[in-house]
Structures are given as C-alpha cells and as structure tokens.
Amino acid sequence: MLFFYFLDNYAKKITFGFMVIAEEYIRLIFGLKIKQIRTEKDLSLFGLSKLCGLSKSYLNEIEKGKKYPKTDKIIKLAETLEVPYDHLVSLKLDKNLAPIGEILQSGILDEIPLELFGIQQSDLIDIIANAPSKVNAFISTIIEIAQHYNMSREGFYLASLRSYQEAHNNFFKDLEDKAVRCANSYQLDLTGKITSKELEEILEEEYGYTINVEGLPEQKELDNLRSVFVPSTKTLLLSNRVDEAQKTFIYAKELGYQYLEIKDRPYTFSWIRYDNFEEVLHNFYASYFAGALIIPRNHLKDHLKNVFAMKRFSEKAFHKIMNLYNASPESFYQRLTNVLPKDFGMQNVFFLRFTHKLGAEKFNLVKELHITHQQQPHANEVNEHYCRRWMAIKILQHVSNKDLDYAFNIQISDYADTDQQYLVFTSATKDPFRKEYYRSIGIGFLISPALVKKISFVDDSKIPRIKVGVTCESCSLTDCEVRKAPPKRLIAKDKHKKTAALVEDIMKKYS
Template structure:
C-alpha cells in the first residue's frame, strides 16, 4: 500500500484530512444515488454552494446537518462520519493520510496543494485508478521513499535546466563578504578558517578512524556541539567540497539538513532539497561561473580538438571529475544554450558483469541511456563503460578519459559524450565513471569550432543488450530477447490484421 511503500509510519489525523474524507464519501454516495448537488440541496434544504464546499473538503458540517444528510441519503449516521473509505477509494485515503502532499514542496513546481485536493474531490474514481496504478508500478519496480524523493529532485532540477541564479548570486555575495578571490584556486585552508573563526566550528579528524564500519563516510556533523567529524582518508578536493557545503548551510541559514556525507537517511524532502542546494553552492564556489565560462569559450573556439586543454581546465580547480562535470550541467544550458544534454554516473565492482547507473540527470528531454529497473545489461559500447574498463586495465592512478560520438540504432539522434573514470576511494574494488552527453544539433556543431565528423570515434550503440538490434555485436553480453518478443508480437498482429482484411 502507498503509505507502506513510503514508510511514513503512523500519522496524526488532521482536521483537513477528516473534512476531505467526509466530502469524498458524501460525493460518492450522492453520485451513486444519481443526485446532483442541486437535487441534494432540495432534499436536505442545504444550499448547493454549502454542499459543494463540503464535498471539496473545505467545510465539515455540524452534527444536525450530518443527521439531515444521513436521513436524506438513507445511510447510517455512523457510516457517514466514519473515516473508513470503501475499497474503491481506500488508496486515496492512504495517500492523504500519509501526508505525501505535505512532504513534497509542491510550490517549487508551481502547484498548490489545494489544487490537488480539488482534483481528488472532483474525480475521485479516476484519481483512485491512477494511484492504484502507481502503487502497482512501485511494487513491481521496488520504488522506495528514497528513490521517489530523488526522482522528484531530478524533476525539479530538470524543470529549471539545473541552473539557479539565486544560489549563484549567494556565492558571489559570500565571496565578497569574506574576501575570497574567485579567480584563484580555492583550498580547504581558505574555507576551514572561515568555518572555525566565523561559524565557530570544531574540526575533528580522529574520531571516524576509530570506527571500522564507517569507512564509507567522509564526514559527520554534530549540531549540538557544532563539530565536524572528518575522515582522515579524504583528498584535498573532497575536504574542500565538504567545507564548502558546510559554509552553504551556515551562510544560507539552512537548518533542516542532512548530517552525513554521503547521507545515510533523510526525514523529509526538504532535507534532500537542502542537500542539493548546499552541494550546488559548493560547486559554484569551487568552480566560479565567470572563470569557467571564459575557459569554455576559449576551448570551444579551438580549430582542432585538444583533450589536454580540457584536462588542464579541470585540473585548474580543486575539485573531483564529478564536481566538474556536474558544474557543466549548470553552465552549458544557461550560458551556451546547450540544453539537450545528460549527466551519468556508473559504478562497477571489479570482476562483476553488472554496471549500475547510480546517478543521472536529463536536461530538456529524457535522452537515452537512463536507469532501468529490469536488471538488464547496459550497452558495452558506451564510452561511460569503456572508460571504466580502461581504468581497471591501467596501472595508473589518474583518471581515464574518453570521448565518443554515440549514434543510436534506429534513431537519428547522435550525442557527443565525454567521460572520466577512476576508483571509488571509499569502496573497495569499486570503480566509477562520470559522463556528460550533448545532442549533436546544428547549434552544438556551430558552437564547437573544433567539431569535425572524423575527429571523434563514432559508435552505433543500443540501450540495453536485451533491447538492442545491432547485428553481430562483439560486445553483447545478453541476447535481445525483449526485442525478439516485440518483433514476434508485431508479426502476429500484422498477420491477424491481414486475415481480418481478407474477409471484408
């Protein structure tokens, strides 16, 4: 059930919920008896507008009015006031009681909660069918509260092209107030001083090392002691990013926050959103917009592709490959109008046949590839997977880089994809790649002066082996059984159609 899927536990019943449930029951009984609001008003002596407000959950009638409604509709008084809904409306009651509408800040998407309540009240049967469908899908695909909130966050990012001017302005304001030169490489020492002197932080680099089961954690913040516990295994870039996030929480006065990185659990969508805001602030501080835009303009103006030039840009910042590629998803859509792009993070355990897509973002449209819940095998021709393989086979410690034009089978879409792979410093035998892909539109080709059709390797790719129609693929690790099944179905459908037509 929906409340169980999202694991909200027991919820205190509010007046709003009681009003809405009463209104849903009243409307259901009225429509079952083929009565209009006008007709019910004639029966009860209550005004049509008053009854309408009851059904929409805006008003709850007094005892004498409930008695009149029960008698006029020939239903028991207790049934009318009971919070138990009939089976066909039960899922609606669960989603309302779970407070899912309150957990997600709908106003971020331009939606008012009252509008959704009106929709529920006006078409309960259709909403119930929709909710039941969502429940079945979530059960089949193991949808958790975590994945639901993360999907909501991605939708929020994508709706804004992953660019937030207010956070960009906050970074510039912070730098000015604290005399941070954004034209110079920012170090952890720069930010640690501010955390200690301005925000009274205590930095502890010894405690986490005492706990062998916390090797995956980079930091823990203890609010009542204003103490930041840091792993002594983190790199300088990771420490700088952590400090920048802590500064964001304090400078932006964010109190409802997560306390670990990576996070272990969260209590609300607000915490997920605030974690994103702090991370965005950190990326914008470490990789300032003005400097990056200048560097990218110079890179795009080159007549010949020079990969070392890109590597020098990345290394000019005190950041990880992931932080840099994530920052590109902020800047490319806004400043360069490159909006058809995707960001992917793959992880792979050494010796395993499984590659997991652990993070994704799609600007403007849902470009392939994207995460699948069917445990299918991602196409091994993707540069995202090849860079992981290259790094695993290399003895070097530095990242493996790759670039490729991915041309999708049975599609006119082609993407220029850049990828970097390295070892996960906190997980044994785990490797990861970060990729950004941009649709090869005429606009992009004009923007990239260095682009020539024969400059980069081009690969015809699929999405998963199970759905891929590429013939004689040497990288294939599974048969295209899903595609074969679809083709067989289409053949049968066409044969049946021809038979029917032959008898007409």
Template sequence: MDIEKDYIKLIFGLKMKQVRTQKNLSLFGLAKLTNLSKSYLNEIEKGKKYPKADKILLLCKHLDVTYDQMVSLKLDNNLAPIGEILKSGILKEIPLELFGIQEADLIDIIANAPAKVNAFISTIIEIAQHYNLSRESFFLAALRSYQEAHSNYFEDLEEKVISFSKSFQINLDSKISIEELEDILKEEYEYKIEEIAFTDQEALDDLRSIYVPKSKTLLLSTEIDAPQKAFILAKEIAYNYLKISDRLLTFTWIKFENFDQVLNNFYASYFAGSLLLPRKLVVDKINNFLENENPKPEEFVQLIESFEVSPESFYQRLTNLLPKDFQLKNLFFLRLSHKIGSDFYQINKELHITHQQEPHANETNEHYCRRWVSIKTIDEAIKQNKPHFFDAQISSYANSGNEYLVFSSATKDPFLHDTIRSISVGILINPTMKKKFKLIDGKPLVKRIVGVTCETCAVKDCLERAAPPIVLERKKRHENTDIVVQQFMNQYS
C-alpha cells in the first residue's frame, strides 16, 4: 500500500468537501455545475479517487478557489490534526473492520465537524504524549479492546483446535506432550529445532526463542522450562496450521511492523492456550474443584500444575472459559511485576470483561493498593522463598461497594532477574457467581476492604498505606472552597 498516494487523495477529498460545505453547496449541486457525476465527486471526497488536472481546474472554477490551494497538502488549523494522523498511516495499520468501522466513515465524521472532532483528536494526542503512549502501547490497547469486545472468547479458534486434533490424532481429553509437539513441527512442517544458550549473549537475555523463516529453524533458549517450551512449540504449530505468514519472529517480541502482527501473535497464542489447555478438560477440572466448599490453596496450585503450563497460561485460559462456560461475564485479569528490594509494583498486562472493573493500570506513578492479594502473593513469595505462592481473597472496593473473588499466583519472572510477578483473575461477586462458587462462603477466604491506589483511597487507618490520599484531599479541599464560594454568592446576590 502506497501511504503517500493514499494520503494525497484523502487530503484533497477533505479540502474539497470543506470548501463545498462552506459554500453551502450540495454534492448534487456541484455535480450539476461541473457536469461531473455525483458518485464520482463522492469518491473524490472519500479519498478513493484523485481527479486529473482538467477536472481539478473545473472544480476550482465552480468552488471559487485557486488550483494551488486545492492541490497543496497544507491544511488549515481545522484539518491539521487529522492530516497528521492520515500521514502517519496509523488508520491503515489498524484493521478498523474488526470494530465494524470503515475508514471512510471516520473521514466523513471529521469532514462534517472538523473543528470539534479535531479538537478532540488533538486532546487525545496531547494525553498520549503526556503519558508517553507509544505506538506499541496504542496497538496493544487496540488489541485489548478487541478481546474485551468478544469477552475474550473466539469460537472459530476453538473449532480450529478441534479440527487440528482430529487431523493430527491428538487426544484432547488428556494433555499433549512436548514430544508430540516437536514431532508435528519436524515431520509435518519440516522444522529444525535447536537449543542454544541465549545467556551467552547479553542482548538475548530477554528472549526465549527465535524463528528463522529461511531455514525453518526454531532456536530455543536452554534456560526455558517445560511449560515455556510447550507454549512456544504450540505457538509455532498455530502459525503454520492457521497459515499465518505475517508474524513475530521472537518470543518475547522485541518489535512489530504493523497491527496485523500483533493480532496474529494473539491468534497464535490463543490457539496454543486452547491446545495445551483443552476446553472440555479444563471445564471438567474446574467443576470438580468447585464442588469442594472449603478447598485448600494447594489444591488450586495442583489444578494448575496438572496441565504442565505456566500459571499465566492457566489464568489467561480462565478469561476465555469463565465468561463462556460459567456465564461469569464480569472479571479482570492482572499481571503485576515487582523488582525485589524496591517499593514499586507495576501492572504490565490487564484485561477487563464486560466492562471496566475496579483495579486498573495507571500512568501517574500512584501506589497500587497494598491490600490487593496480587501484591500480597508477591510479598509472600519473596518472604517464604516459594517458587509458586498462591492465595485468594474477597476484595471489597470501598468506593463502589463491588466485591470480587480474586485468585492470585506469584512466581519468579522468567524474563527478568530478581523480579517476581503475580498473575490474578478477579470475578465479580453476584448471584450467578455465588451459585457456581460455593466456596465463597468458606472460612478460609478473607474479605478485605481495598482501593485502587493509595492516592485515591478513602479507607482510614490503613496500616498498609504506602502514600497519603492526596487526590481525595485535593478534591475535598475544592469541594469546601466551592461551599464557601456559594455562601458569598448567596450573600451578595
């Protein structure tokens, strides 16, 4: 796709529509004046066609503008922000059709109310710059919105896994072995698989695999454990079985060229998770676990470990199956990271299904609530020196009154030294949820009043507080000021 040519056509169309509407001239009227068809003029305004010089002269004559004004790429203040977005090509990198949006629709909206729309776009750009929102962050946010819009369940991918299992005679009633995965890659897709010490190269410390397309060679780090290896192999099978060519070549990813690669990486990961954690098998085991009204924490750990996958893969799979098979439509997924010895906890992955749940990432360096079980499991994993520390609690949010049953597992971060991370899934407690989770009333579960960040939390006498509630204090101060101002308004009215 030639972004420069597309940009020129879109800019010309925007300018033409702007001039036409300023002169209160309809497309029908312009067509009548120029003897050009209305459909042709409409395609010009939508950026689909660029007229030849003689037709530009004709349009200029009846719109009363100069030729140079019309063909110039310089935009007035009203259209300048959208010009930057169009020139960047970002609208073409994101498959808008996933969200039921056509690029032409956006152009129409912008052209019909350029001042208001572009003021909004400028605000978004300013916010993005203020919070250092990168292109990567933008793409990942778009992907997250796509997942959330589908409750993170994709029936077509689930069916592809079933079709794959039938074609390759894989029994989805039991876990697939690493040997089977390797055999499929080698024999069916002609892969070469080699294990090398990535740690010998400091620059490769964060990587676990590299795929070399020309020789179909998969390089695996000698440092990876069995669950990581199984996931990487399953993803490679997914890329091949789904016939995905525009893909990322490293795990973890270090760069991507476009949004399609981000989306394809998600599709391959989803397929891999479904293959390693077959839907029916996982649902059956979860149902067995839920029959116990007072399960012990180690029983949930055993449930995860029975699949020989990482805790993150298991929790991610829960976000696919809990909304679909258990009708639990409101939940969140969080991954927190913590450098041992620091006082900083960072959310580096999140997902919210059906609507935005309470705990969420922020970019203002505020302190996440230390009463979260997500943070507690990290602290306890360090304190007890356990490779996998699991806990659960009922989190009652002070501001909203909403309560969540939250499961959390903390393990060493496989990609960062001296770093612990926790993976958590929180399920909104409502009548439907209580019917499924009889353990909700069990004695081992602790209920804690929590906030989102210390700076916005109204909980008093919190022993775990890491920072004063400055945001709430500022809000209260403004409210008090407003009361006094109103008193003076009444007195002097």
C-alpha cells in the first residue's frame, strides 16, 4: 500500500456521480485554470481585466482560489479566454497540473497534520496558487519517491509524528505536568516504584475496566499483540507473555488514554493499522504519558547526573539506574530521549531500534528518532547493508548467536566519511513475542566539547573507538573485515568525478 493510497481515496468520495470536494478546493482548481490559460496567452492580470471588464483585484482573488465567480462572469471569462465554459467549470486539470488536482480532490491536505508545524491550509493553498508548476514538480517528485520506497500510509503518518517529535526535541511539558498531576491525584509513587497492580486497581475502580490477563488466544497471527482493548465493554485483554514491566506500561498507557480523555485511538498494542493521523498522535501522547509516569523526570535526572559525573564509565552504575524503574530497556532508552535534550542540553541525540531474525542477513531499523539533526545512523529503504561495525548490529549478532536474554555494550562510533564521533549505548534482548527474533535499542550522542563537559567519562580510554560507515554501499573503509557489499555508490561517484575531469581536459584542448 503506497503512501499515495491517499490519492485513491478520492474515488470513495464519489456520491451519485458528484465529487464531494471542499468548496475551497473547487475555487482553487478554477483559479489554477484561469491562471494557466491567461499565462499561456501571455496576458497580464491587467490585460485580462481590460478584456473581460472584471477588476484586476477580483481576478487576482479568483486565481488565488479566494473567490468563485457567478455564472455570468464565468461565461465572460470563457469568451475572453476563448475556451469552452464546460472546460472552465470542470474539475479536470491539464496533464501538467493533474497531480495538483489529484492532491486537492483526494482530501490529502486534510490528512496531513499541518497544524503540528504551525502551517495553515490557506497558506499552503496560496503557495500552490502562486507557483503551480513548481508545486506540481514537487508533488510529482514526492509521488515518485513514495512509489520507489513503497511508503505505506502508516509510514507517512509515523514520519510526520517523528518530525513533530524532533521539532519539539521530543519533550512535551504539558504531558509531563499531567503525568505528575495524575500521580499526585492517585497517590502514585514518583520515585519509580509504580507497579502494575496499582495501575490495574485504578483502571478497574476509577474507569470501570475489566482486565483479562490471559485473554488473547495463542494463535500465530496474534503473536505480536500485547493487548487488545474492547471499548464497548471497557475490557482489556492481555497476552499471557507480557512480563511485569510490559504489563505496567500497558496499564499506564491505558490510564493515559483515560486521564487525557482521548477517544480516537488504536485498540491494539502493538498497532495493526492506523486509520488516521489522530490515532497515531494520540497513541504517542498516551505512550509519552506512560513513560513520564513510570520513569519520573526529576528522579531520573538526579541519578543521571551522578553517573555522568564519573570519570570512568560504569556499566553497573548505568544498569543500577535502569533497574530503579519498573520499565523495559526500550522504555528506559525512550525516556532518555525526553530528558537528556531538555535537562542536560544534549541536542544531537539519536535513538534506534533494530530487529533481527536468527540466521538472517538482514537487520531491520524499525524505529528512529534524531534530535536535533538527521544524525549519521538513519533508516534506508533501498536494501543496502547497514554497517556491521555499528554496536546495534554487533550486539544483535551476539545475543542471537548465543541465544541470550539480554546484553549491553558501549562504544564510540567514529564515522569514516564525516569525522563525526558518537558515544553509543546499546542493549539487546530476545523478542518475547516472536521465536528466534531479537531486538536492540540504542542511543547515541554526538561528541563535542559541550558533551565532554556534561559526560565526564567520554574520554575513558577503556571505551572502544570503532571506525564505522552508514551502509556498506556508501562506506569508504578499505580494510573492513565485515563488509557485506562493495561501495557501489562511492565507485559510481569516483567514476563520475574522473569523467568530469576528462571532459574538462577536452574542453580546454578545443577551446
């Protein structure tokens, strides 16, 4: 299902042969047509105004999609521009503007969470109206990219959410404050001592939940589900494979939905599909709320300060903090992405989650977050091979080959092609819901003079420094013992460079 599945949705909006389209889009399509025909005839707005008798300001508003003329004025425009009346009022656009028409008619602008980024639809419409050919080229490019990368609707939603998180440095004060108020209201311990039993009692007593801890049948198709919520009866069904930490997170998330008064939400965890962006956003809000409840910000902050002040890295001290909370390693790492940028000023941070099947060559990057820049480790969807020197990959290979329940390691990744270095922490675990599957969760910090002042053990000589790339296909390392593919992108780049040099020599010779 491609990202531009949205564009197919307009077919569902046909009712008795009439397209159900927002009035503003009808105005915009009409305006685009007028502007296109006028431009093709080399007419200025002033010139068209003189020919048709309509004011220049009125024509300008028509072209920008702000006004839709009455029938008599449309007839006058059709006569002046020498085009059929039916052509002007049709919702079809010429081939070079057709993608814009599809976008407008599909309702995709209603799907895109523009408001998260402070953009009004009217602003976007003005941009489209003022530069239709450029916007058309941009849209065509997006369509081509989406088809090439096979981006799903959910993928588009999640990319929008990730951009939203990154734009806010993944810190949301209102959710932090609400989590604290909720804890105080229900007398929950804000030192990381919350248990599933406490949250279960709140859900049952305060919100009328019925909880069935072995409610999901053991069927292969349901293997990846932790819970299912039935809204009509407020019944929460749990997989019998969830451990205490997972159960606590599920209950905290359900409490988040109720306390935040969220209605539009997914009813499965993990999600099967998202029907709209609101579900994605609300799922994130409830998850963030749960993390803030289980791993209280101030408590975590105080303990991190002590570890960061150490001159030598202590794995024992790191895990001591992690074990203070009734949370999974993933929840702990995710919480770090909230607290570290805000409270420690660590702005260049990335979070990665990989999955891997025993015996498989492929490592799947299923979740990522980059604060505040697109850091070197990032998702690729072109079937290239992620660098096997990454700690995330090495530790996955280790736990899968040894069939370990848990493993941890740390390294400084020195990127060969950028000279950037990252301090990387990574944990890996078995996937309790899928046999022979493993996952790693990692967080990395760009090493800079500012980071050295905040994390004293960055200079610890015992932390291994490893030269890494991004993918084998783009890596310049010549002595890599774990390379899985030749550096085809670099080879092509070098070839183009040599070709350009030869062409330049030829040009000089015959100049």
